[in-house]
Amino acid sequence: MSTLLGRRARPFLPAVRTLHERVRFCSRCASVWEARSGQDGERAAERVCPACGMGVLLSASSDALPGEGAAFVIATDDLRVSAVSKAAERLFGVPEPELIGTRLLRLMTSPEGDDELALRVSRAAYGTRAVRPIQIRLLLGQRPAFARLDARIASCGPPRGALVALEPLAASLP
Ligand SMILES: [Zn+2]
Secondary structure (H helix, E strand, C coil): CCHHHHCCCCCCCCCCCCCCCEEEEECCCCCEEECCCCCHHHHCCCCECCCCCCCEEEEEEHHHCCCCCCEEEEECCCCEEEEECHHHHHHHCCCHHHHCCCEHHHHEECCCCHHHHHHHHHHHHCCCCCCEEEEEEECCCCCCCCCEEEEEEEEEECCCEEEEEECCHHHHCC
């Protein structure tokens, strides 16, 4: 029997993922890879995205991301935006450089309460392993302000931050 059959050598992640696996994803184009076991820590310093050459590769729980090319924002523990994916940039209608450093609560609000949103984001930025869903409304962009989106909040890094991933829009349209 070939030992190759038993090894997982998939370069790209299939649509169905195993829960609680770690994945690596690009902070910019949101390409997703399986995390390589082993030397991940040592490789963390040099990790420009091979797909777009612009973003850095970050690690997160596989259930934190809705999929390839996802719309997401990464925030620091003081709730400021540190990265915006291309898809989220389109959603907000504002280029990423203008969003960096902005307070997250200027980009989105939550019907569950901004305090709750802030709490979940700061917990994720401090490294909690939980992936927490929350409903949000965008405060920027062309979508009507009343439209609710499902978001997932999870820890990512390094450097450690909170990943706020928005579910694919098609799923949330009325
Ligand atoms: Zn990329």
